[in-house]
Amino acid sequence: MFCWKEKMAELKNIEEAARQRNYIEKLKKYLEEKTQGQPRTYYIETLGCQMNAKDSEKLAGILKEAGYREGQKEEEADLVLYNTCTVRENANQKIYGHLGQIKKTKLQRNQDMTVVVCGCMMQEPDEVAYIRTTYPFVDIIFGTHNIFKLAELLYRHEMTKDTVIDVWEGTDEIVEDLPAVRKYPFKSGVNIMYGCNNFCSYCIVPYVRGRERSRLKEDILKEIQALSEDGVKEVMLLGQNVNSYGKTLETPVSFAELLRDVTKIEGIERIRFMTSHPKDLSDELIEVMASSEKICRHFHLPLQSGSDRILKLMNRHYTKEHYLELTEKLRKAMPDISLTTDIIVGFPQETEEDFEDTMDVVRQVRFDSAFTFIYSKRTGTPAARMPDQVPEDVVKPRFDRLLKEVQDIGKEMSGRDVGKVLPVLVEEVNQQDKTMVSGRLTNNTMVHFKGTEELIGRIVDVRLTDSKGFYYLGEKA
Ligand code: 5AD
Numbered sequence: 001m002f003c004w005k006e007k008m009a010e011l012k013n014i015e016e017a018a019r020q021r022n023y024i025e026k027l028k029k030y031l032e033e034k035t036q037g038q039p040r041t042y043y044i045e046t047l048g049c050q051m052n053a054k055d056s057e058k059l060a061g062i063l064k065e066a067g068y069r070e071g072q073k074e075e076e077a078d079l080v081l082y083n084t085c086t087v088r089e090n091a092n093q094k095i096y097g098h099l100g101q102i103k104k105t106k107l108q109r110n111q112d113m114t115v116v117v118c119g120c121m122m123q124e125p126d127e128v129a130y131i132r133t134t135y136p137f138v139d140i141i142f143g144t145h146n147i148f149k150l151a152e153l154l155y156r157h158e159m160t161k162d163t164v165i166d167v168w169e170g171t172d173e174i175v176e177d178l179p180a181v182r183k184y185p186f187k188s189g190v191n192i193m194y195g196c197n198n199f200c201s202y203c204i205v206p207y208v209r210g211r212e213r214s215r216l217k218e219d220i221l222k223e224i225q226a227l228s229e230d231g232v233k234e235v236m237l238l239g240q241n242v243n244s245y246g247k248t249l250e251t252p253v254s255f256a257e258l259l260r261d262v263t264k265i266e267g268i269e270r271i272r273f274m275t276s277h278p279k280d281l282s283d284e285l286i287e288v289m290a291s292s293e294k295i296c297r298h299f300h301l302p303l304q305s306g307s308d309r310i311l312k313l314m315n316r317h318y319t320k321e322h323y324l325e326l327t328e329k330l331r332k333a334m335p336d337i338s339l340t341t342d343i344i345v346g347f348p349q350e351t352e353e354d355f356e357d358t359m360d361v362v363r364q365v366r367f368d369s370a371f372t373f374i375y376s377k378r379t380g381t382p383a384a385r386m387p388d389q390v391p392e393d394v395v396k397p398r399f400d401r402l403l404k405e406v407q408d409i410g411k412e413m414s415g416r417d418v419g420k421v422l423p424v425l426v427e428e429v430n431q432q433d434k435t436m437v438s439g440r441l442t443n444n445t446m447v448h449f450k451g452t453e454e455l456i457g458r459i460v461d462v463r464l465t466d467s468k469g470f471y472y473l474g475e476k477a
């Protein structure tokens with residue numbers, strides 16, 4: 001169906017992309033003259049989730065197009081960019097550690113170094129103010145909504161030598177169509193939506209990534225088609241809550257429908273997606289998954305807590321029973337599926353009984369692996385204002401018990417395919433042993449086996465000879 005509003009937005013975004021390409025050219029020319037043809041290098045440090053990793057590929061694409069080359073060492077680069085995360089307090093601390101180190105390098109060795117800080121943490125005014133006063137050598141600061149403007153901001157900084165700060169509170173703009181570099185030539189993340197409307201009570205993401213905005217299905221399919229023509233075999237569809245994809249579009253589309261259309265694109269052999277929310281996981285999606293070999297047998301379904309009382313306080317909109325039903329349905333439809341999850345320990349008011357409910361789900365579902373987190377108080381979220389925050393000396397032993405359970409079960413689960421011959425998408429030469437290569441099964445488990453560089457990017461059959469807990473050793477079948 002033709003829609004004027006969507007057409008106008010598309011034209012505006014094409015215009016902005018052209019404007020930014022113009023800045024990339026201007027910056028390139030300026031830098032070439034300044035350095036007399038000597039290439040400048042960049043180093044990007046990315047914290048956080050797959051969304052940030054994808055943003056960093058876009059930022060790297062802009063830098064490369066402007067004439068920068070990738071450098072291997074943070075302290076030797078001409079431009080250092082920190083793409084930050086703020087989902088837990090330790091992510092903030094990591095960035096301050098980096099800034100403390102780079103300060104010395106910039107002041108003592110390379111005063112012409114450009115230091116850029118962007119991403120989720122920069123959407124918080126207090127953090128920006130702190131960086132400005134404590135780390136005044138930072139040259140450019142921007143947030144999550146305008147990463148496409150990197151060349152413009154760099155150009156402005158080069159012209160004025162002023163600190164450039166450009167943080168937007170929110171946006172409807174989805175400016176794609178700009179250069180991006182891929183870390184791997186054969187696999188790529190694809191943004192299908194931005195932001196999140198769920199407001200889980202502990203989570204800062206809706207405040208720093210803004211309201212949910214889905215990309216048009218046609219644009220996503222076009223991008224994946226182009227990736228396939230460029231040699232990509234595996235795509236990871238990215239969004240904070242992919243299960244609610246398309247609900248806010250003028251012409252609503254379901255995630256299952258999008259997924260079905262992606263399976264039809266020739267050349268794409270593996271499809272993954274991240275992240276799902278149990279409240280929006282539909283039967284239709286499970287059917288589409290089960291009916292296509294291309295959709296990987298891996299489901300990451302964040303549990304957060306197994307206690308109905310805590311789930312309510314977390315504003316998650318599902319119960320322990322509903323979560324267990326979903327995982328049963330997934331296993332019934334795809335017996336070989338690998339299930340993984342995220343769990344938070346020590347949410348305000350969590351009692352021993354609530355925690356035991358979480359342990360119970362872990363024992364019943366038997367996850368292949370789980371990311372376990374100690375609850376981190378994020379200022380501005382409703383949970384930060386809740387009474388009865390759980391003290392550290394209560395949380396830590398619970399966390400250790402959970403981790404042990406998750407690891408023991410994970411080891412057993414990940415070894416279940418020993419002896420089988422399964423397809424592996426080879427990703428790289430093994431870091432420790434150069435006579436081996438490393439790749440992934442469709443359920444996302446790593447496999448290492450004897451092989452050479454030529455196998456990179458190919459899907460090969462491998463006999464899984466030995467399970468090492470979270471990875472396999474194998475041999476080419
Ligand atoms: N404290 C601890 N963990 C958190 N997560 C999100 N916010 C917090 C917080 N305040 C975890 C959730 C989410 C994952 C990406 O990070 O488990 O699924």
Ligand code: SF4
Nearest residue numbers: 196198199200203205
């Ligand atoms: Fe955060 Fe919940 Fe949105 Fe995930 S679904 S990003 S946990 S608010």
